[in-house]
Amino acid sequence: MGATMPRLQLGVIGAPALSVTSSVAIVICNKALMSNLGFPFATTLTSWHLMVTFCTLHVAQRFNVFETKAVDTKTVMLFGILNGVSIGLLNLSLGFNSIGFYQMTKLAIIPFTVLLETLFLKKQFSQNIKFSLSLLLLGVGIASIKDLQLNLVGSIISLLAIATTCVGQILTNTIQKRLNVSSTQLLYQSAPFQAGILFVSGPLVDQCLTKQNVFAYKYSLFVLAFIILSCVISVSVNFSTFLVIGKTSPVTYQIAGNKCFINGRW
Secondary structure, three states: OOOHHHHHHHHHHHHHHHHHHHHHHHHHHHHHHHHHOOOOOHHHHHHHHHHHHHHHHHHHHHOOOOOOOOOOHHHHHHHHHHHHHHHHHHHHHHHHOOHHHHHHHHHHHHHHHHHHHHHHOOOOOOHHHHHHHHHHHHHHHHHHHOOOOOOHHHHHHHHHHHHHHHHHHHHHHHHHHHOOOOHHHHHHHHHHHHHHHHHHHHHHHHHHHHOOOOOOOOOOHHHHHHHHHHHHHHHHHHHHHHHHHHHOOHHHHHHHHHHHHHHHHO
16 A cells, blocks of 8 residues: 555546657647648648557557456447547637637537536546636636637537537546546547547648648648647547546646646747
């Protein structure tokens, strides 16, 4: 028991640190890929991220780095599809809204998550946490408000993105705890379904947003190199996401994500 607690504390501290570090790294890589090299296909790229993540975990599992655990296939499939839809909707939200409104959409995930956990999971949040969240919401809100523009279609997409993301992240935490599976085990089993839904919908979503065809794009060596680098970093991003939510909570994960946003803006 004495040896278990330090390891648990290390995991709780290390998981958000890994999440922030890998998230910053992939933002820098993807910004170079999309802004500098002109590769705009974000949703399709995400499907490749998840495919590489699954393949990496499959190799790790074959070398006994972790053990698989049987989880109800229907549960994992629905969970994976939900997360895939969430990613697609967030990308559509960015396409149909201004950057400021998109950031407000991501920001709104935090209070909605708190609300859902309070109503359905009877979770209690301390006054200190509520005060800290208020400061965070205010800070990111001020950073985003100058670029805030509204439209009906974009608003509906954003609401759907908020709902699916909140439920998906709450389930990430709940499934790990109730079914006693690790973050690695859950990611390994759900990644194929997430990748599948995005692999099918990604080119269509990207076509809608960019008016370009990912299959007709001319891939240079530099673009391919950055795509590979992005996919490699994504393994750490996906792993740390499940790790943070499993060891802490969806709210903690969202706070870490918005911290990256604040650092990037300022």
